[in-house]
Amino acid sequence: MRSDGSIARRRWSKLFPLYAFLGPTFILLLIFNYYPAILALFRSFFEWDIGKEARFIGLANFIELVRDPIFLKSLVNIGKLMIFIVGVNLTIPLIVAELIYMIKSEKWNYLMRVLFVIPMLVPPIVIWVLWKFIYSDAGFITIILESMGKDAWIYGWLSHPKTALLSVAFVGFPFAYGFNILIYYTGLANIPGSLLESAQLDGVSPFQMFYKIHLPMILSQVRLLLVVTTISVLQGFESVYVLTGDGGPGYETMLPGLYMFFNGFTYNRMGYACTIGVVLFLIMLFFTYLNNKYIRPVQEFES
Amino acid sequence: MLRTSTTFLISIFLLFSCNNSGQEKTSGFDRKNTLYVNLGMYNPENKLPMGEPLKMSRIIAEEYMKLHPDVNIKFTQHVNMGTSQEGEWLKTQLVGGIAPDIMAQNAEVAWADVSKNWYIPLDEFLERPNPYIEGNKRWMDSFINQALVNAKRAPDGKLYCISIDIVETAIYYNKTMFERLGLDIPENWHEFIQLQQTLLDNDITPMPSAQNLVSDWGQDIIFDMLYYDIVDRLDVEPSRDNQKAYMTHYLTPKEVAFLFGKGFFTRRDSRWVEMHRILKEWRYYWARELKNTDTARLFLTQRAAMSWDGSWFSRRLIYDPYLEFEWSIFYLPKITQLTSKYGSGADASVIGGSAVQLHVTNSALIYEHLDEVIDFLMFYSAPQNLERVLNETMMFLPNVKGIKIPDELAPIGDIFKRRYCTIKWLESLSSKYKSYWRRTLDLFLNDGLTIDEYLEKLEMNFEQFINEETERQNWDFTEYEKRWQHSPAPLE
Numbered sequence: 001m002r003s004d005g006s007i008a009r010r011r012w013s014k015l016f017p018l019y020a021f022l023g024p025t026f027i028l029l030l031i032f033n034y035y036p037a038i039l040a041l042f043r044s045f046f047e048w049d050i051g052k053e054a055r056f057i058g059l060a061n062f063i064e065l066v067r068d069p070i071f072l073k074s075l076v077n078i079g080k081l082m083i084f085i086v087g088v089n090l091t092i093p094l095i096v097a098e099l100i101y102m103i104k105s106e107k108w109n110y111l112m113r114v115l116f117v118i119p120m121l122v123p124p125i126v127i128w129v130l131w132k133f134i135y136s137d138a139g140f141i142t143i144i145l146e147s148m149g150k151d152a153w154i155y156g157w158l159s160h161p162k163t164a165l166l167s168v169a170f171v172g173f174p175f176a177y178g179f180n181i182l183i184y185y186t187g188l189a190n191i192p193g194s195l196l197e198s199a200q201l202d203g204v205s206p207f208q209m210f211y212k213i214h215l216p217m218i219l220s221q222v223r224l225l226l227v228v229t230t231i232s233v234l235q236g237f238e239s240v241y242v243l244t245g246d247g248g249p250g251y252e253t254m255l256p257g258l259y260m261f262f263n264g265f266t267y268n269r270m271g272y273a274c275t276i277g278v279v280l281f282l283i284m285l286f287f288t289y290l291n292n293k294y295i296r297p298v299q300e301f302e303s
Numbered sequence: 304m305l306r307t308s309t310t311f312l313i314s315i316f317l318l319f320s321c322n323n324s325g326q327e328k329t330s331g332f333d334r335k336n337t338l339y340v341n342l343g344m345y346n347p348e349n350k351l352p353m354g355e356p357l358k359m360s361r362i363i364a365e366e367y368m369k370l371h372p373d374v375n376i377k378f379t380q381h382v383n384m385g386t387s388q389e390g391e392w393l394k395t396q397l398v399g400g401i402a403p404d405i406m407a408q409n410a411e412v413a414w415a416d417v418s419k420n421w422y423i424p425l426d427e428f429l430e431r432p433n434p435y436i437e438g439n440k441r442w443m444d445s446f447i448n449q450a451l452v453n454a455k456r457a458p459d460g461k462l463y464c465i466s467i468d469i470v471e472t473a474i475y476y477n478k479t480m481f482e483r484l485g486l487d488i489p490e491n492w493h494e495f496i497q498l499q500q501t502l503l504d505n506d507i508t509p510m511p512s513a514q515n516l517v518s519d520w521g522q523d524i525i526f527d528m529l530y531y532d533i534v535d536r537l538d539v540e541p542s543r544d545n546q547k548a549y550m551t552h553y554l555t556p557k558e559v560a561f562l563f564g565k566g567f568f569t570r571r572d573s574r575w576v577e578m579h580r581i582l583k584e585w586r587y588y589w590a591r592e593l594k595n596t597d598t599a600r601l602f603l604t605q606r607a608a609m610s611w612d613g614s615w616f617s618r619r620l621i622y623d624p625y626l627e628f629e630w631s632i633f634y635l636p637k638i639t640q641l642t643s644k645y646g647s648g649a650d651a652s653v654i655g656g657s658a659v660q661l662h663v664t665n666s667a668l669i670y671e672h673l674d675e676v677i678d679f680l681m682f683y684s685a686p687q688n689l690e691r692v693l694n695e696t697m698m699f700l701p702n703v704k705g706i707k708i709p710d711e712l713a714p715i716g717d718i719f720k721r722r723y724c725t726i727k728w729l730e731s732l733s734s735k736y737k738s739y740w741r742r743t744l745d746l747f748l749n750d751g752l753t754i755d756e757y758l759e760k761l762e763m764n765f766e767q768f769i770n771e772e773t774e775r776q777n778w779d780f781t782e783y784e785k786r787w788q789h790s791p792a793p794l795e
Contacts, residue, residue: 161751
């Protein structure tokens with residue numbers, strides 16, 4: 001009979017190469033992901049103008065941040081954007097995935113999936129620059145409205161305070177994101193055929209089929225997309241940076257991420273920028289927690 | 304198990320092999336004899352609108368390397384340092400001590416960082432002769448407009464850059480369109496607005512200039528014209544001798560702070576209110592989408608009649624093979640009593656200045672080749688070399704003696720002979736307050752704020768800026784007060 005020690009040794013010698021292969025990746029993660037994040041937390045308690053000595057100021061940055069009207073405005077903006085983007089990102093791809101799922105022909109079904117995935121190959125910067133042109137005075141929207149004689153409807157879409165944020169939100173139109181469609185489609189394709197057949201035998205309507213069977217069975221996909229979309233909206237500012245340059249007019253399209261960037265590199269307030277980063281992280285953590293707590297797929301309830 | 308272990312060992316071996324080859328490469332890298340140079344707009348391979356990618360700076364660098372075989376010159380990729388927002392790349396390079404030795408950067412942006420010893424003062428070197436200019440005894444003397452060079456002195460009084468060229472603005476107009484519509488060059492602001500109304504009535508965007516240009520340049524020039532009669536009394540700190548020819552009566556941030564305390568630049572200051580009324584009235588003749596409209600496209604496709612732009616726009620027009628109209632330039636007309644009771648009738652001032660400002664960074668010290676860096680700068684700025692660079696780009700005028708201005712840019716040179724504006728408003732404030740002003744102005748010009756709301760916010764912004772700077776710089780206004788008592792300027 002072998003001793004526990006020799007079993008452990010055998011196990012370790014078997015697993016060691018695997019851990020060793022993971023090692024370099026983990027070291028890189030530590031250097032490039034964890035270390036900067038921990039450093040940001042540390043620096044958030046400092047007044048730190050890049051290139052100068054940092055000075056410890058305790059919670060002063062956090063106190064300033066909760067009273068900072070620009071940061072609060074950016075939170076309101078991101079809140080509005082999040083409601084809109086999460087709404088359309090979760091619903092429209094679901095509708096498209098359902099429609100594709102309903103196509104019985106294998107060939108057409110496959111073709112439709114490919115057609116919706118191809119736009120994913122276009123880098124986002126191209127889309128943003130394209131929309132920037134669409135919104136310009138020489139752009140498509142203005143020209144169409146001019147040709148219709150609807151001059152009163154024409155705005156400086158990204159310049160006018162009434163339309164700027166909405167114009168930023170609308171950039172993803174028609175919001176049929178290939179990635180989301182594929183995730184939903186995978187969920188739908190994994191619903192057991194027996195379940196669908198029994199529902200059909202029971203004579204459920206298409207709406208009931210969607211609401212009572214499909215939706216509960218793909219809640220894990222909904223949860224995944226909700227987490228991914230929420231985090232990407234909270235972190236993102238690149239689209240606004242490309243479209244408006246500065247989060248203007250005024251602060252109408254300012255987002256927390258962009259404000260963090262400006263504080264770090266334009267106003268030379270790296271410590272304050274770190275504070276914004278830390279608060280953003282806490283907000284993301286909170287949303288992820290809510291999401292995991294309240295959105296649970298039917299399989300989890302059953303178990 | 305054996306196979307797994309062997310694979311693992313091979314991987315480790317490969318990893319170390321790669322690492323070793325990397326080390327060899329690094330140790331072979333000798334930065335002491337290599338100068339890293341970023342000439343901004345003039346960087347070789349820079350693709351400017353129209354024409355071939357630039358090559359002249361590389362040719363000049365190669366000529367220099369032939370003269371000095373022990374020096375190697377490498378150009379770093381062109382990074383647009385036009386605004387402080389693009390400065391993050393340079394900041395990280397400077398912190399890491401790996402910035403290019405020569406860096407094109409806006410002096411005002413660099414000023415915020417000179418206390419960190421990131422840039423080398425050039426005063427001492429400018430006193431030395433430039434050996435590449437025949438008969439030159441003092442490098443500084445080779446520059447045409449010395450006041451313009453001195454205008455880039457940092458607040459600590461030192462000069463951290465050389466100004467080799469001059470940029471000026473002009474209103475580029477479609478001459479063919481003007482002739483077709485029977486329009487003349489406006490003599491005054493009143494005619495200027497009438498001209499724009501006529502264009503608008505003909506479904507043509509009068510002037511699609513981007514907001515940051517018009518609001519920035521526009522308010523400086525309108526300010527100058529409305530305050531022209533009293534500016535000598537507002538100027539409580541006479542300009543330094545070495546800046547006088549260029550910046551007579553230029554208002555410094557400290558002067559602004561003092562005058563603000565006297566009620567200027569507030570809602571009590573009628574000229575201030577008038578300036579913003581004129582700016583807002585003018586705004587209706589610009590493009591609707593101010594922030595992102597491609598102004599050049601509107602002008603080139605003849606959907607817009609004029610474009611207020613920097614001299615760099617000339618290149619695009621000169622080299623565009625598809626241009627279907629004749630163009631020319633004029634400058635902003637004077638504001639007379641027909642427009643405002645404060646209209647002085649004085650010619651509009653200019654707001655241009657140095658275009659590409661070349662700084663020497665701390666890398667030159669770190670890698671112990673400061674003398675080589677300065678020597679290359681002297682070589683590059685010598686007229687026989689710089690002339691080739693300027694003629695290739697066709698965007699800026701020379702600021703070095705002995706260079707002929709190309710005929711195409713001569714009219715811009717004439718505009719530059721006017722007096723310089725009284726203040727560059729946005730450059731007077733630190734980045735945080737400047738940004739707030741620009742953003743609030745955005746809202747005002749785009750109907751997000753009334754003039755009263757806007758001016759109230761500006762006052763608040765001034766107040767915070769002044770309080771902060773007074774505390775930081777220990778501003779004392781006693782001398783200003785004495786001069787002011789001697790000859791105060793009226794608010795009305």
